[in-house]
Amino acid sequence: MRYLRMLLVVPVLFGAISLSGCGKEAAPTPYKVDLEIWGLFDDSGAYQESLTAFRELNKDHINNITYRKMSEATYQEDIVRAFAEGKGPDIFLIRNSWLPKFETLIAPAPAYQFSEKEYRDAFADVVARDFIVEGKAYGAPLSVDSLALYYNKDLFNAVGIANPPSTWDEFLVDAKALSSIDAYGNIVQSGAAFGTAKNINRSPDILLALALQRGAGVESKGSADTFQIAGDPMNGALDFYSQFSKIGSESYSWNSRQHYSIDAFYEGSLAMMVNYSWHIDTIRRKNAKLNFAVAALPQFSGSQPSNYANYWSFVVAKNKAAPVIAEGQPAPFPAGKYNDLRVHESWQFLHYFAFPHPAKSVTLRNPLSDTSVTLPIKDDPTKLYLDKTKKPAARRDLIEEQKRDPWLAPFASGNLLAKSWRIGEIERAEGVLAESIESVDRGENTVRGALQSADAQVRAIIERK
Numbered sequence: 001m002r003y004l005r006m007l008l009v010v011p012v013l014f015g016a017i018s019l020s021g022c023g024k025e026a027a028p029t030p031y032k033v034d035l036e037i038w039g040l041f042d043d044s045g046a047y048q049e050s051l052t053a054f055r056e057l058n059k060d061h062i063n064n065i066t067y068r069k070m071s072e073a074t075y076q077e078d079i080v081r082a083f084a085e086g087k088g089p090d091i092f093l094i095r096n097s098w099l100p101k102f103e104t105l106i107a108p109a110p111a112y113q114f115s116e117k118e119y120r121d122a123f124a125d126v127v128a129r130d131f132i133v134e135g136k137a138y139g140a141p142l143s144v145d146s147l148a149l150y151y152n153k154d155l156f157n158a159v160g161i162a163n164p165p166s167t168w169d170e171f172l173v174d175a176k177a178l179s180s181i182d183a184y185g186n187i188v189q190s191g192a193a194f195g196t197a198k199n200i201n202r203s204p205d206i207l208l209a210l211a212l213q214r215g216a217g218v219e220s221k222g223s224a225d226t227f228q229i230a231g232d233p234m235n236g237a238l239d240f241y242s243q244f245s246k247i248g249s250e251s252y253s254w255n256s257r258q259h260y261s262i263d264a265f266y267e268g269s270l271a272m273m274v275n276y277s278w279h280i281d282t283i284r285r286k287n288a289k290l291n292f293a294v295a296a297l298p299q300f301s302g303s304q305p306s307n308y309a310n311y312w313s314f315v316v317a318k319n320k321a322a323p324v325i326a327e328g329q330p331a332p333f334p335a336g337k338y339n340d341l342r343v344h345e346s347w348q349f350l351h352y353f354a355f356p357h358p359a360k361s362v363t364l365r366n367p368l369s370d371t372s373v374t375l376p377i378k379d380d381p382t383k384l385y386l387d388k389t390k391k392p393a394a395r396r397d398l399i400e401e402q403k404r405d406p407w408l409a410p411f412a413s414g415n416l417l418a419k420s421w422r423i424g425e426i427e428r429a430e431g432v433l434a435e436s437i438e439s440v441d442r443g444e445n446t447v448r449g450a451l452q453s454a455d456a457q458v459r460a461i462i463e464r465k
Contacts, residue, residue: 029334030060039314063332087320096310096422107347113347150293175192201279230452394415396416
């Protein structure tokens with residue numbers, strides 16, 4: 001018996017096996033399933049080592065475990081179509097804001113897999129807030145990303161600024177010192193990419209972060225949130241943000257004619273921009289010689305520190321059609337049990353892949369015979385992934401490690417402060433906020449009027465769910 005042979009190799013783990021009846025080992029009920037994972041952005045190399053290791057650990061119950069990189073352009077449509085045809089993945093990525101939209105397609109973790117406390121202790125608060133609904137966990141992310149300040153060190157040095165701003169008051173002063181406007185009113189060098197939407201990457205996220213810092217409320221109902229758009233915090237955030245594109249303002253340093261913010265930054269004509277960690281590599285690829293660094297997102301003096309999170313998490317498909325067994329061939333799983341076993345093994349893999357394992361071991365359970373075995377693991381799968389991809393961590397223990405990394409530290413620390421907005425149709429809501437910014441920049445609306453209109457549009461989006 002294979003489990004008994006394991007005990008001879010790892011005798012100290014004897015107590016991990018569930019026993020029943022007269023002191024004899026309960027016979028594990030046999031079954032095998034395949035697992036398919038759908039993801040974005042990462043090539044299979046980021047996962048393969050951990051997939052291979054898990055299959056070897058769990059080869060009595062996993063035939064194959066494969067990763068498929070999907071197209072971002074059609075991803076949501078691909079998911080919906082695949083599940084409609086009964087051919088969806090077992091595990092797939094969703095954006096943290098999408099839970100209200102995909103909740104009916106997602107299976108929460110079985111209660112026996114881990115406790116709510118274990119989940120909250122393992123991950124940054126924003127993860128628990130986004131993916132725990134009524135005590136059940138719906139997702140397991142490897143990485144969380146939040147906003148930080150990118151700054152051009154050469155431009156800072158040229159005007160005698162030794163350190164990046166830590167408050168928005170300092171940001172205002174530095175942006176003015178770093179801006180250069182010619183005799184014709186053209187911005188030759190911009191201190192900061194603030195004030196517009198279309199030519200600033202992730203402008204709605206920046207606005208939301210400013211609003212959160214000013215005390216904007218996010219209220220949760222089930223898996224969805226309402227964000228306080230028409231209120232003083234958001235009004236103050238947009239008023240602060242829009243001053244940078246107002247001609248005649250002391251803070252004027254940006255307008256709609258400037259190059260796209262990422263382009264302007266790597267070209268060297270922009271001193272500061274706010275963005276996520278994934279654009280570190282973008283800038284390095286575009287201009288390897290650019291002397292730049294990243295710092296923590298500035299905060300309003302006297303306010304509660306806050307940040308905004310935008311990230312992706314793995315979830316488990318709720319239902320999937322059982323594979324067709326060739327006539328005359330034995331079924332690799334008991335009749336009627338395929339979906340339960342597939343969900344179980346999917347969450348068992350995510351627990352292995354995304355959670356901390358301080359004892360350097362993982363417990364694998366057979367839900368049919370209620371037996372389990374605890375096996376040693378060589379490497380931390382999450383750390384392997386993060387080391388390969390250079391992404392900020394979702395797990396608290398790895399955030400603590402990344403605080404020592406000069407590039408990831410601002411994002412990792414920001415993850416501990418971050419909040420988010422679960423609205424399902426987040427892309428449409430972001431479009432509404434972007435148009436609010438643009439309408440103020442064009443002088444077609446006041447800050448208050450633009451946000452009142454945005455609030456009505458977002459409410460309509462939620463009601464059409």
